């Protein structure tokens with residue numbers, strides 16, 4: 001008993017969740033880019049998720065080590081590492097969810113769009129493999145620029161005849177995570193209770209947090225809301241600059257990616273009312289893809305929710321982001337169709 005109560009609360013929590021999950025359905029999750037800055041902590045967090053029964057870790061290098069390491073953790077899922085293109089099919093086969101943090105991250109002074117030339121090709125080839133080996137998996141796209149990589153994925157799937165708009169997600173959860181943290185700090189409310197929708201896209205001004213809908217409510221001034229909005233939009237750059245050339249957000253991104261994948265798993269398992277923001281095919285605005293609240297279900301997207309009432313400031317932000325988001329989407333579509 002004594003040694004039991006000495007167990008740190010977090011560890012006992014993880015163990016309890018592990019036992020409670022024995023009846024959860026079998027679910028395979030593949031992480032592509034699993035040896036990277038995001039991939040490694042994301043692999044760890046997915047290993048802790050009791051809803052996962054199989055975890056496939058794929059990268060062009062380094063995955064045997066990551067997989068051996070993570071596999072020793074005494075939780076439900078069986079872990080396997082896959083390295084190099086000839087093992088990609090095996091990594092993907094049977095996957096319910098494929099999470100993609102493969103590709104290069106930003107260095108100081110770079111925009112997400114500067115990553116396009118390298119990451120677009122990586123995403124295209126990974127999605128080609130997905131359409132072949134696990135065409136009905138949910139795809140969680142983390143690789144930047146998300147505003148373009150999601151449209152690229154959609155085009156690749158369309159060409160392969162496997163596109164299902166309910167199953168393709170740009171992961172914008174980190175914007176929500178940041179908005180919640182920054183809002184809680186400024187509004188002096190309990191961060192665990194905070195909800196803030198973030199809509200639009202995932203780059204600079206296309207990231208539009210809707211603080212007018214934030215709960216718990218707080219009386220923040222227009223200036224404070226403006227500053228919170230800017231900090232949320234520049235959150236990634238804040239980390240890139242602090243890391244000074246050693247990459248972009250990895251730990252907070254892994255957390256955000258794990259939260260989003262968990263929501264997808266819950267949706268697949270039939271848990272009702274699972275809602276997260278995500279960049280998906282959309283009719284919420286005139287743009288073909290847009291991030292907003294999405295209800296997740298057994299088929300992926302159950303319902304794309306509308307924006308709700310916007311403040312004047314948010315309405316202006318919405319109009320201002322559309323041209324940039326439109327051109328990033330078109331850039332992705334053009335790339336996918338030109339080669």
Ligand code: NAI
Pocket residue numbers: 032033034035036037038039058059060061101102103104105106115119122126141142143144145146171172173174175202247248249250253
């Ligand atoms: P990293 O460079 O540390 O890791 C990337 C990994 O991808 C490496 O292990 C590399 O070997 C692997 N990789 C490269 N080509 C591959 C291929 N063809 N197949 C499989 N794996 C491949 O980069 P980091 O920091 O993990 O970032 C990854 C991506 O995530 C970047 O594009 C970054 O911009 C993006 N990102 C997205 C965020 C979001 O909110 N959606 C937030 C932060 C980063």
